[in-house]
Amino acid sequence: MTDTLHSFGLGIATLNREGALIETWYPAPMLHPDPGVTRAAGKACGYSGGNRAIVLEPVQLEALEKAISDSGDEHSRQLVHALQSAARPIVATFLATDEAPASVAEVYLKLHLLSHRLCQPHTLNLRGAFGVLHNIAWTSEGPIDLPELPQRQLQARLAGRALSVDAVDKFPKMSDYVIPPGIRIADTARGGRGAHGGEGTTVMHEGFINFNAGTLGPAMIEGRISAGVVIGEGSDLGGGCSTMGTLSGGGKEVISVGRDCLIGANAGIGIALGDRCVVEAGLYITAGTKLQLMDRDNQPVRTVKARELSGHSDLLFRRNSTTGGVECRANSTQIELNEELHRHN
Amino acid sequence: MTDTLHSFGLGIATLNREGALIETWYPAPMLHPDPGVTRAAGKACGYSGGNRAIVLEPVQLEALEKAISDSGDEHSRQLVHALQSAARPIVATFLATDEAPASVAEVYLKLHLLSHRLCQPHTLNLRGAFGVLHNIAWTSEGPIDLPELPQRQLQARLAGRALSVDAVDKFPKMSDYVIPPGIRIADTARGGRGAHGGEGTTVMHEGFINFNAGTLGPAMIEGRISAGVVIGEGSDLGGGCSTMGTLSGGGKEVISVGRDCLIGANAGIGIALGDRCVVEAGLYITAGTKLQLMDRDNQPVRTVKARELSGHSDLLFRRNSTTGGVECRANSTQIELNEELHRHN
Amino acid sequence: MTDTLHSFGLGIATLNREGALIETWYPAPMLHPDPGVTRAAGKACGYSGGNRAIVLEPVQLEALEKAISDSGDEHSRQLVHALQSAARPIVATFLATDEAPASVAEVYLKLHLLSHRLCQPHTLNLRGAFGVLHNIAWTSEGPIDLPELPQRQLQARLAGRALSVDAVDKFPKMSDYVIPPGIRIADTARGGRGAHGGEGTTVMHEGFINFNAGTLGPAMIEGRISAGVVIGEGSDLGGGCSTMGTLSGGGKEVISVGRDCLIGANAGIGIALGDRCVVEAGLYITAGTKLQLMDRDNQPVRTVKARELSGHSDLLFRRNSTTGGVECRANSTQIELNEELHRHN
Numbered sequence A, B, C: 001m002t003d004t005l006h007s008f009g010l011g012i013a014t015l016n017r018e019g020a021l022i023e024t025w026y027p028a029p030m031l032h033p034d035p036g037v038t039r040a041a042g043k044a045c046g047y048s049g050g051n052r053a054i055v056l057e058p059v060q061l062e063a064l065e066k067a068i069s070d071s072g073d074e075h076s077r078q079l080v081h082a083l084q085s086a087a088r089p090i091v092a093t094f095l096a097t098d099e100a101p102a103s104v105a106e107v108y109l110k111l112h113l114l115s116h117r118l119c120q121p122h123t124l125n126l127r128g129a130f131g132v133l134h135n136i137a138w139t140s141e142g143p144i145d146l147p148e149l150p151q152r153q154l155q156a157r158l159a160g161r162a163l164s165v166d167a168v169d170k171f172p173k174m175s176d177y178v179i180p181p182g183i184r185i186a187d188t189a190r191g192g193r194g195a196h197g198g199e200g201t202t203v204m205h206e207g208f209i210n211f212n213a214g215t216l217g218p219a220m221i222e223g224r225i226s227a228g229v230v231i232g233e234g235s236d237l238g239g240g241c242s243t244m245g246t247l248s249g250g251g252k253e254v255i256s257v258g259r260d261c262l263i264g265a266n267a268g269i270g271i272a273l274g275d276r277c278v279v280e281a282g283l284y285i286t287a288g289t290k291l292q293l294m295d296r297d298n299q300p301v302r303t304v305k306a307r308e309l310s311g312h313s314d315l316l317f318r319r320n321s322t323t324g325g326v327e328c329r330a331n332s333t334q335i336e337l338n339e340e341l342h343r344h345n
Helices: A035-045 A058-071 A074-083 A104-115 A146-158 A339-343 B035-045 B058-071 B074-083 B104-115 B146-158 B339-343 C035-045 C058-071 C074-083 C104-115 C146-158 C339-343
Strands: A007-015 A021-025 A052-055 A090-095 A136-139 A142-145 A165-169 A183-185 A201-203 A219-221 A235-237 A290-294 A300-305 A315-319 A326-330 B007-015 B021-025 B052-055 B090-095 B136-139 B142-145 B165-169 B183-185 B201-203 B219-221 B235-237 B290-294 B300-305 B315-319 B326-330 C007-015 C021-025 C052-055 C090-095 C136-139 C142-145 C165-169 C183-185 C201-203 C219-221 C235-237 C290-294 C300-305 C315-319 C326-330
Touching: A007 A035, A007 A074, A007 A104, A021 A052, A021 A090, A021 A104, A021 A142, A035 A058, A035 A090, A052 A104, A058 A074, A074 C146, A090 A104, A136 A146, A142 A146, A146 B074, B007 B035, B007 B074, B007 B104, B021 B052, B021 B090, B021 B104, B021 B142, B035 B058, B035 B090, B052 B104, B058 B074, B090 B104, B136 B146, B142 B146, B146 C074, C007 C035, C007 C074, C007 C104, C021 C052, C021 C090, C021 C104, C021 C142, C035 C058, C035 C090, C052 C104, C058 C074, C090 C104, C136 C146, C142 C146
Parallel strands: A183 A201, A201 A219, A219 A235, A290 A326, B183 B201, B201 B219, B219 B235, B290 B326, C183 C201, C201 C219, C219 C235, C290 C326
Antiparallel strands: A007 A021, A007 A090, A052 A090, A136 A142, A136 A165, A165 B183, A183 C165, A290 A300, A315 A326, B007 B021, B007 B090, B052 B090, B136 B142, B136 B165, B165 C183, B290 B300, B315 B326, C007 C021, C007 C090, C052 C090, C136 C142, C136 C165, C290 C300, C315 C326
């Protein structure tokens, strides 16, 4: 039963005043965990199958340490040992299968799997996650369930403390939970929400990665990666550029960007790009944009709607600055990420 | 005299080293307050009419609690009771009339009235507020008057503390003061400054609401609401879109957006929109933009300047991707906000 | 030897677990310091020439106070006296010459010189600075060397503290180090990184100043100043506008903007602007954009590539909203910064 778990995590949880779990940090989440460990953990925690998040009693934590110690996983044993001194509740989350999450602890475990790069965007079932999560005030004193905020603000002010409310959102800022190796995020307020930052990715101040979205490898992100959008290795999103999501007028199709693409500053795409494509700075290509296809000699061939080129490679999109028409031709320039920046990432 | 106050608030204030009030938090500001309460409060605080902010002595607070207790407002009595334990000065701000604010405490009371949704943008006299306010370093240790910052930085560093300076601005981040119900703000650094967030509004990471501006109901804000701009219910501002303010090259006319509009990503408007208008992603309509009006059969009718259409409803603006000309026709598409997102707001 | 130092600073440093210096705050950096002070300091610190950062022992700090006291610089003496009570190591950084920085302490001294407005962008040798700096987690508990972050996160969570990771970056947020007089920065997460903010500059929420870049005087910055870009007095960068940097598809030429220019919201430039130029909202001018030059009577003269006009003054760039072609003509409008805002800066 615990031999083939989908995932497992031990976390430090935040409960609200009613005792409901509103947030969890898993220092070492596991995908397809070692059966020896989860068997031991399941027994100590009273796990009997299915997808369950169990808040542990001190005695269970002690039993868990002993059981994991016997399983030989010293790293996990040390973690369990440390967790026994926690000032907050400890939760053990067992996911037998990758089903739509039914609890906050489950959603958080999956967000951790994404941000730890154990899973790629779109490979986990997060259906309904938005409805499961609480709307939280993320403050300088930690996450606070929204109904409790006014009282906490009063307490802080009375004591002369500044309580900063940094976000009011269902999704957490994942960079407070895990920073995977080989990444830079200039402003983590914009990098979070279950994002997947590939090794070698730099997210600049204007860059943004939304939920269940991200990069697969080295990339320079100065534009916005909308929910669900995935960016291939070696691609470069210029400052303020837009990848059309499904929230604001975008369609239902989630778009993507291949390898070694360049989307210029303040440009935007409403279609998927293949590999080695370039969109000129300031040009927004929507699915309905009519494009004049140009041949190698820069002569017009025919007109197509941009959606017909969705996902194609080696294309360059620009607006003819004389005629104002949007054109597409073969991309012959080779994009290279700034060498110095990426060498030292 | 205190029977018809415009507004009233009890706040916890921050004074600078010279004893000047630089900031105030009002947990429960009142518009057109109950005369019973303000009569009692006025007597206890020595208020004798006009617009006054009075820093209270402990004995006045005690008298205030007793007086309010007699008036039967138990909620206010509890607040006054709690305030007696404050580590900071308590201020009672009485506004007899809505005049241009003469003190920091007055400006803050009006900012609170806006953010508590007790008043809509433009309904309060805030003339000259900018000149009344101090330029403040908003830090992890609370607001610090700018001339005092270097000394505070030195003290913090000597003690091994990290003093984060989050903003240097006259206007506060209002989300540290009040989060009205039914709102999400993904990055409060951008949602503040006397903003009015309507119930059901989501301000995404790229969204921004400036001073005396905001939304009147459910809305998805991924673009920038400039100072004074008001957005109607059901409208959707795409990522990075711009509503032209009066700071950077915009005119003197404050623009607005009606209900059920969609401004596409990276688009922008320099005119007001009526209801059910759409501006295509990436298109900036300034007041001087010449538009080709198209009929239902998509045939050109005549050319108009955009300012002639300011405030009109049911229009769709786009740039013809073949000719490069900007066109306007009747909007027949119905915009709907993302259902799942807004159901769980 | 110490008579002609390029610069000097006494700082409070952060070391990582291995004892390497990863960050330094210099409360009062000096350019071309008084020889009397540096001679005294050099002797007390055991400085023997070249560019050196010396971590001081308590006994050296005492000697330094005495030596500086003898030199008559009371302000520096007071600083040294205060530093003796620091909970962190104190570093004395002597730069004999402006060479490529070889240590973290050197880079930080130069970043301070820029942000204190002692040097203008591009006047300091910062070659290789990126490679010298550590990739740091900038947290609510101060800078943490990235390899140490997981352990620190665990400690904080065990103790019930929220450890916020605000950035993961090599460059610091300079507003935590110095706020020069006469500046407003609405969101310091975007104003930092060795930026030079001129007196009278306002950086709004959407504004951003990258490394070794900035403004030279009064300016309203609601757009992005890319690395190395310098903006002249009286210029106005509209919301979300872009100045093309060298990271994302930009060329190798660093661009600049002269005095009294206006770049409209969501516009962008890939060429330098001279003085009194205007770029219409939403228009992106790249170096390769073909422009129709118009005479005073608005008649076409000839076609040029934008790069030929790089750095020229008194030009107005716009896209003809009827033909879609990009045009350039003499700018006859006078741009004025919002008076009220700047009077009270």
